[in-house]
Amino acid sequence: MAATVSVAAEWQILHDRFYRKPELYQMQWKHVDLSRNKVAAAPFGGPIAVIRDDSKIVQLYAESALRKLRVFNSAGLQLSELIWRNPGGRLIGMSWTDEQTLVCITQDGSVYMYNIDLESIGSAVSMGVDCFTNSVVECVFWGNGVVCINEAFQLFCIQDFRNPVPCQLADTGIEDFPLCMAVIEPQYTMSGNVAVLLSVGDQILIVEEDGVQQLGVEVGPIQKMAVSQTAKFLAAFTHDGRLLIMPTDFSEIAFEHTCESALPPEQLAWCGMDTVLLYWDDMLLMVGVEDSVQYFYDEPLIIIPECDGARILSNTSMEILQRVPDSTVSIFKIGSTEPAALLYDALEHFDQRSAKADENLRLIRSSLPEAVEACIDAAGQEFSISQQRKLLRAGSYGQAFCSQFQRDRIQEMSKILRVLNAVRNPEIGICLSIQQYKLLTPSVLIGRLINTHHHLLALRISEYLGMDQEVVIMHWACLKITASSAIPDSTLLEILLEKLKLCKGISYAAVAAHADKNGRRKLAAMLVENEPRSSKQVPLLLSIGEEDAALMKATESGDTDLVYLVLFHIWQKRPALEFFGMIRARQLARDLFSNYARCYRHEFLKDFFLSSGQLQDVAFLLLKESWELAKSPMASKGAPLHGPRIKLIEKAHNLFSETKEHLFESKAAEEHAKLLRIQHELEVTTKQPIFVDSSISDTIRTCIVLGNHRAALKVKTEFKVSEKRWYWLKVFALATIRDWDALEKFSKEKRPPIGYRPFVEACTDADEKGEALKYIPKLADPREKAEAYARIGMAKEAADAASQAKDGELLARLKLTFAQNAAASSIFDTLRDRLSFPGA
Template identity: 80%
Template sequence: MASVSVAAEWQQLYDRYYRKPELYQLRWNHVDLSRNKVACAPFGGPIAAIRDDSKIVQLRSESALRKLRIFTSAGAQISETVWKNPGGRLIGMSWTEDQTLICITQDGTVYRYNLHAQLIEPNLSMGKECFENSVVECVFWGNGVVCVNEAFQVFCISDFKNPRAVRMAETGIEDFPLCVAVIEPQYTMSGNVEVLLGVGDHVLLVEEDGVQQVGAGVGPLQKMVVSRNGRYLASFTHDGRLLVMSTDFSNIIFEYNCESALPPEQLSWCGMDSVLLYWDDMLLMVGPFGEPVRYLYDEPIILIPECDGVRILSNTSMEFLHRVPDSTVSIFRIGSTQPAALLYDALDHFDRRSAKADENLRLIRSSLPEAVEACIDAAGHEFDISRQRTLLRAASYGQAFCSHFQRDRIQEMSKTLRVLNAVRNQEIGVPLSIQQYKLLTPSVLIGRLINAQQHLVALRISEYLGLNQEVVIMHWACSKITASLAIPDVSLLEILLDKLKLCKGISYATVAAHADKTGRRKLAAMLIEHEPRSSKQVPLLLSIGEEDTALTKAIECGDTDLARPLGRDLFISYARCYKHEFLKDFFLSTGQLQEVAFLLWKESWEVAKNPMASKGSPLHGPRIKLIEKAQSLFSETKEHVFESKAAEEHAKLLRMQHELEVSTKQAIFVDSSISDTIRTCIVLGNHRAAVKVKTEFKVTEKRWYWLKVFALATIRDWDALEKFSKEKRPPIGYRPFVEACVDADERGEALKYIPKLADPRERAEAYARIGMAKEAADAASQAKDGELLGRLKLTFAQNAAASSIFDTLRDRLSFQGVS
């Protein structure tokens, strides 16, 4: 009966199941999402809300002052502040990866807040053009943002850690785009952000250095959103269709008629398997096959995309809509006779002392390890603690009858679930799934907990996982000092020492420096007394004006240089800027040979900056000699074996590159990498030089083959490429040969190598890339891979005849019991 009640919570979308457990009943009061601008951080992060000034609302009992409020995902308020930023209407708000809240106003000012609603100075700006022509729309991703202003100009900050606003290429449009989406830099060929603007019946792809028209005839598009992996674009058309396309617009993956031309308020991916559309009372989940699933809501909701699903925030609750994992389906699907389901049942019979437990185990004896693994995996995906416990008990019961199974798997999963359950607790309010936790990593989670002042749970998790507790205790100590201005120094010192002693080797000096920074010099001096390392004690004592104590400490430890470092440091700083010869003499006199070597190496780069140091310039001679001198000095010390070898190799490479520039009369070799040198030689037709570089620098056969294949493809020397493929069996296989030909749009050349691909899956995908549906289908059926057939069918979605080939083969595989 348990499996019936579990599966009853699911919804079926074609051959997949989805569930939507409630994570929290929210603890906030009177927060109406329809009257607020809201930003929700992924990975179960915080929620920021501020009254939407673009809507006329009745204030009721609220203050006329607008407040920025920050909550946990469980709706518990963390902090608030009065919103008094003068930059006009708030246009966009989002959280960065380090949980900094970014707020962008109409005049292009960027305000940043931490989790405690404290403004981070200085404010940033999207630029003069955004000040003069108001910002109308913002699209955020990870650590960046794209803004479009009233003059239809596009601006981008690609990383708030290095916040430089860049103006993208001129769009030339005369009306505001219908919708905007962004392809993140990590998924583009150029490595720079690409902006998609829905304009008329097509899409404009805007980059920093150009604009191109793509997707002609797909529009007008009312909404667009790019998938998490940057490969697909979900869009809503003017005539009410959901279109899912590849982001290069080469093919339409699927389309669905929504029977309403009214664009949805929100459009979002749910993992990689389905797309969500939300209108004011209905959430529609659409997949590539089958009828969509409808969820009705009588209150506003906000969709929060996660790596494995979507969290759904309403006025009263937080839910998590996601695909039911295969392991969970195998156990709880109604009528399931999978080994994991029989093992789960066996535990139930065992608990009721029924002989059927033994009968179940006998039925699945050969598949017992897989059944145990499925129960462990399903436990990891559960939010319900009692269900986690039952699944792990089933796994433990089955493991007792397994001779070959990793004994620590259950222990590992129990450990992970204890951490997850601790942070999911309503008091903490971080509802991570197991995939999110693995992607985030425990150390980042601990960083987020201490940032939210959840030091105790962060400390317990660090201790439980065997991680360094120093980070947590240090942060707690500094926070305690900041928050305890009313506590006398002596009392506060006692509180601090009680916790600091928990961690051996902790830096008391760092805590003391923080105390000094907050104006508590006496507390700082008392804390320094407990720092065992003089090298840390002395500089801090000097900085807080305790020169005599510093000198005493320095003399006690026998290092007088600690107390009088200023003159020496000033001399080194001056000489580093102006008098390298003096500095070299100083380092030689003190036996610091490696420092002299670094100076010589730096000088070699200064020579390289000379505009005359090119085209076979004689300046390369002195430069190489400097590097060789540095190599000789590095070799004198055991600690700099790496630098010595690097300098030797660098000098040797520069000599070869210099000779190549002289012989080819082309200044294109010096300071390029070994790979680039080989590639350039092949492109220029100088194969003897390429082989010489390969031999000199012991380039592996695999790397050599990669470089030569793509270099020959670059100059389109297909005969040479074919000859190269026949010299011997390529150590990298034939796949790179295929890729090089396909990339160069040489279908006929690719066909020379595709039949040589050993793996039928690779053969199938290669044939699909050059549009040969029947051959792709034959290869995929050889692989007996139904999932691959389904994926390849999507590639030929617009070709009915090709699609039917894949369906026929897939049905045949299903009939044969192959999935």
């Protein structure tokens, strides 16, 4: 039990709770005196930024007069440094954001941001002209924001450094500097904006962007304030040496503690959620609900609040002050008879081959699962690897006798501890507790490891935890490209591919983009060749100027969206003839371009066809344009657009005539242009927009209807209209206007080549029986004559004509025509009997 006593002997009791303060690291830095420096330490075992405090008069030893901003890990190993040249006057404050960006604010209100390698992130941001005119005096940081107060007592804030837009808070109206200042983070306020607490005289002001609220807390002037991590409570140190704990709504004083000194502490911070730390020159005071504990130091300290306690940084060491977990108390508390303590004791007896091991197990048989869980949980809470092993062995020993316990619980804890022990190594210097690890999450931890260039460890942890390794390898590859300017492209490509192939599905395109950004275009082109996804490969090839390769990859993929992306890109970048040459040999690209240009860019498509010698395709485009002009409302009014249409069609005719395969199209275009020209002239002459786009037949017919026989003859002659067609058109046109005299005169000019049947039909259709009778006797075919007489209702004459034809079928059909007329039907019956035709 000696080991048990030694563990608990280091604890301090505060009321009914135990606290411990194990040392995490002996600091490995040299000649760093915290009292002479400004220090910014990041939570979650993060880095520490140190710079000589220019507000203090200090003696320079062997060091340079130039001030250096240095970054260390939690173990004191230097990560980077930068010569600080006071770019904006005195440095007022600095802090780490949640993303571990170092923010520095100078006297003139300039905000400078650096990564962990002290490389500048973007350009400096100004807090505004008021801060430049009236210097910044003090600033208070929180996770991703800051509030500053200037010499004119104005408050300015940046709510989020990821989008650093300064804004001014409401005017406080104060005439002197506040005694102290604290902030309530935006996520804990009703308005969603930061609230600033100012101690002014006996009052506390709550200042927000849209107003100021005054609280009459009758506690006297407050010298120091600190808001708890969840913003539920405020710790305040008063002028008379009392520490007050109040809800942030100031509804009551939860409790107070009288300190031995009325001198305000140099630092006031929360230690977890249940205690408050106050630091004076040589003493650290931890105050709980009903008690306090004092720790004495002979060197300066920096308190770094954590979610489960506080880290304490001194010149020589890094410690963590935290409440002892309940599982650890149940095992190691002096005189403990808890099942977990008996199980831990049983393992020691088992190792000593003592029968008391079995006796202990029998005593806790019913509580064995709880004892095993307590040992596993306590192992996770330990920083000592040897102690972790003992506790896990105790849990494993008890699990062997406990069938109801979750079998993989020890394996899970072992996995977590292996990760924690790896990152706690002083070379890495990220000393996380298990609560901090769970709150931070493994993915964020991986990100912090690669930011500090521990890629191998990050890769192994990712693989061990079954996480995606792409983030690690990608970051390593990009960093390798940046840092390897002297290595030839081919050599560097081999180095990169060896590692990139470890991760399936990794984006070679993203690495190639980084290479291009660093001016290594040849390397980028070689890398992108290994990218299997065309959707990532093609855009990058375009961005690095490899248009030919991009077009080839896009067409090979068959993705029309990608092909269009490349086409439009090249279209804008290259001269037209060069663009045509690139797409001519690739059918998919050529067809997609043609489809698009056919709808939206006719002129460009014509140029493409001309450059390819596709004259017939240009001609078809010209014909299409002419038809689109015909659809224009302007064309329907008769004049302006017919000229351009005719020219387009004539151009099409000329292009068709260049190829032997399109003689028909050439002739058709020629005649179409000729017809349009004649029709246009007719419309101009007659002042009637009724000719254009009608057929030759319709044009002739319309001319005759309008009485313009000369124009009709001209159209007949120009287009070599046959006599038969001419007669048909003129007969029906004259019948349309009921010019029977002209029709009769036309029939007598010469023997009509179409016969007299069209004359009869024209008169019959116009219901002019008398006119029809002028031409029926001239019909040569008795059958036509019989049918013509029948159509105008002359039964006897129809019967006589039918008898001449000696056609029984005709007689039967004509009889049906006169079925309603009994007298007419009898004529056909008599005629049938006379001629001895068989019955129909």
